[in-house]
């Protein structure tokens with residue numbers, strides 16, 4: 001029910017405007033998004049740090065079509081890096097290349113990315129380039145590999161999606177190049193020609209990649225909420241003599257917080273990806289579509305108990 005209302009509204013700009021200012025909807029959104037501005041993102045990361053968790057700030061936004069918007073998104077990312085430094089946060093940054101103009105002009109996108117990476121390098125921080133839909137993979141990797149040459153793996157890293165059928169060689173190539181990699185199953189709807197879609201197939205390739213990354217990667221990160229894989233990473237690292245603090249287990253803000261706490265208690269390095277910004281609607285909808293209806297109903301009920 002909640003899911004279908006939000007999906008219908010997504011296609012109706014006038015309705016959407018009304019809905020995004022509705023307190024109940026905003027309360028559901030704030031389970032998955034820190035808030036509408038950088039202050040909210042910083043506050044969420046402070047809370048995570050106080051609970052022994054690291055953060056990754058992400059200023060929400062993709063597929064920017066206007067040059068001025070791409071520039072302002074790059075500036076917002078730089079402001080986030082500066083603020084992390086000022087506040088002494090244990091936090092890095094994630095950025096999507098279509099937010100900084102990949103759809104408009106690749107050379108502008110590279111220029112804006114370099115401005116962000118210059119800032120990260122100066123501040124001794126790290127930027128991970130998120131991976132987007134399959135048509136962007138080739139370009140994103142080409143840009144990343146150039147940036148890796150220029151800045152090195154302590155400043156820039158990349159996300160690899162295991163579900164891509166035709167890109168099984170990327171992980172080994174980037175491991176050989178010494179890249180810092182965040183491994184995910186893959187989060188976009190794609191056709192079965194492009195990605196493995198059967199759960200068992202996705203799990204099979206993710207397992208293979210996880211084993212390779214964990215045993216060979218430099219500061220590897222396994223990003224999943226799948227308890228089976230989180231515990232498998234623990235088991236594998238113990239068997240291979242890999243120290244728990246030499247790799248990261250990454251989860252999204254507000255998702256499986258029970259697991260996040262448990263992993264921390266067991267001494268693992270947990271990093272939480274914290275989205276913030278005015279474009280929270282589509283991101284929240286993506287999260288809501290992924291959670292089972294029963295859990296969604298409980299979230300909705302607990303939000304309604306909060307006075308507003």
Ligand code: FDA
Pocket residue numbers: 129130131132159161184185186187188223224225226227250251252255256272273286287288290291292
């Ligand atoms: P699975 O899909 O089996 O999920 C396990 C359970 O977790 C589900 O049953 C569901 O309840 C819950 N869950 C998972 N995702 C949820 C969500 N978003 N909201 C609410 N509940 C959720 N993908 C990509 O293509 N490019 C990228 O750059 C990134 N970056 C990224 C960073 C981090 C830190 C994480 C954790 C994930 C990503 N992803 C991503 C997303 C990833 O590809 C994948 O789609 C999701 O993590 C879901 O897959 P799981 O491995 O969690 O397992």
